[in-house]
Amino acid sequence: MTGLASLVLADARFPGGGHVHSGGLEEAVSRGLVSDVDSLATFLRGRLRTAGRVAATAAGRSALVSGKVGSDHGFHSRALRALDAALDARTPSAAQRDASRAQGRAALRAVRAAWPSPVLDALVAVHPRPHHPLLAGAVIGYAGEDPAAAARCVGYLAVSGPASAAVRLLGLDPFAVNAVLVALGPDLAALVSEAADLAAGPVTDLPAPGAPVLDLMAEAHVHHHRERVRLFAS
16 A cells, blocks of 8 residues: 555554654753743754754655665665765764664664565665664655655654653643644645655755754763663663
């Protein structure tokens, strides 16, 4: 069934280990930067427009490359290697790069069981711990969905994970948090449109918006995580 892959990957019940990551929210909460529904909404919108934008547009490009049926192993390897390097370059925080690869590695076993493909083999040959957006894009593209579907899935995951973490960290009303997610619909739609437009272009044209506060908090979270028990790995 075309369209099922992006739905399954975006489902919180997907066994990919996403529940152990807060996308920087735990560090923001510990610093008092996020304490209620309004500040959560601001955090999520900022994350979607920066780190989420980078991840979603990379996923769209990955889906386009992976959906080219009949292309040889060398084509997929070269294209995915270039995309892996581009995503590394657009993620200045080593902690965020590691969190992305940790999620990709955690999800790899589940996606290989459900969607075995030579494209996944090519992606793992590029790096044994693939970036999660590239892994999701590869699965969605190979399954026959377009770059917009991959960008929508990854963009949604960029905010749904931290939103779920907020309920656990702050005890917020889950109905109110869900409403915050729905209110991000126009931002997500704009992101999906941009990703679809950029998917067929050169990798160098993918956006690289800066998010210095998220970068610094990601590095601090890793440091604190080693010193004391934290609920989330990122």
